[in-house]
Amino acid sequence: MRPFDYLRPKSAEEAIEMKARLGKKASFLAGGTDLLVKLKEDAVRPEALIDLSFIESLKEIREADGTVAIGSLASYADIGSSPLIERFGYILRQGALEIGAPQIQNAATIGGNIANASPAADGIPPIYALGAHITLVGKEGRRVVAVEDFFTGPGKTVLKEDELIIEIGFPKMMEQDKGFFKKIGQRKALAISKASVAAVLHIANGKIEEARVALGAVAPTVIRCPKTETLLKGRKISGSLIEEAAKSVSSESMAIGDVRSTPEYRDYVIGVLFERGMRNIFSDILP
């Protein structure tokens, strides 16, 4: 690694002030599981690192009227073991436990995962399906951005140079809500997703009142599936509806080929993952 200055702010305010002063020359360091690899490979060359890992207030996971807020420095292990997440956002827990391995989950943070903006990140489809918002704070103040509006391409976001991701908030999943996260990789463990899918369905009187379906690793960013969501809305759960929706999910996938998979396989398998997820959560009412 090239030499760099090491700065250790004690608060988010101090971190933002440092970043505003240093601009592009500085990078924020959160869990380090991606940044240190990039530093070693000389893929990024910051003159200074602003280490956020000592800011305890950014690690909290709390609830506030109808929502859950996750501090950006919460690790995926914190998220995976949080009773609040288990109760009100368990699909994010399912995603968190698929990330890397225990050592990675202990270090990697949700804020870092979001800032890196990999379309294959397993933490991101769940927050799309949960309808999350991301709170950013910079020199000019605070703004809240819907997760769909945050990512603009692989590795690209609307984050400004002096802005820090503070927290990720989402409306609580209620008892009548159902959801899942499913992924497929080269191996069961420690594998980057070839394709992943997350869904949250609001159920009322045996019908789907609202659906949010998000796909990972099959487009330049994680994407929602508007056609599939419309198709599901107002319908009664049945095996044939699930098959129809799975085909629709495949048609909304816009996969490319790379070292991990081909576009044909990704577009196909994402429908299979969706169908499996749906059959799991509705196993009590399906034949």
Place this chain on the structure above:
Amino acid sequence: MKTVNIEFTLNGAKTKVTVPANMTLVHLLRKELGLTGTKIGCDKGECGACAVLINGKSMNSCLVLAAQVDGKEVTTIEGLENEGKLHPIQEAFIEEGAIQCGYCTPGMVISAKFLLDRNPDPTDDEIKTGISGNLCRCTGYTKIVNAVRAAAQKLKNAGGGGETR
């Protein structure tokens, strides 16, 4: 600052050092402090050979800056034995023959410790998930899983698997 003064607890002992900002924890441990039990495999967080416990949580020390352990507690493989007696997890690895070339062993033992501290009675699937971040290129996984299962039993017989050191 291009160098950082840090003070941390290493295997129970207070340690004060000045480190270059760009030094990783694994290099501090091995090259500066002579604790070569922690191995470097891939040096990019894939293989788990460099796993250590930081405040009781397993992490890959190749992806942690030395500066980041300031004020924390670090336990390496050398810190598991107690007055010359191996930790029950280490004993189990030897007894079950869960060692071939040995390069992955320190990381495997650290991951097993992290698992058993939280889950004293894991299923085989939970053991496999627990060591999923550690690669054994001799592919001796069957015996490693057996060793972790045996270690859980040893710890239970010794009166609970809790935070023993």
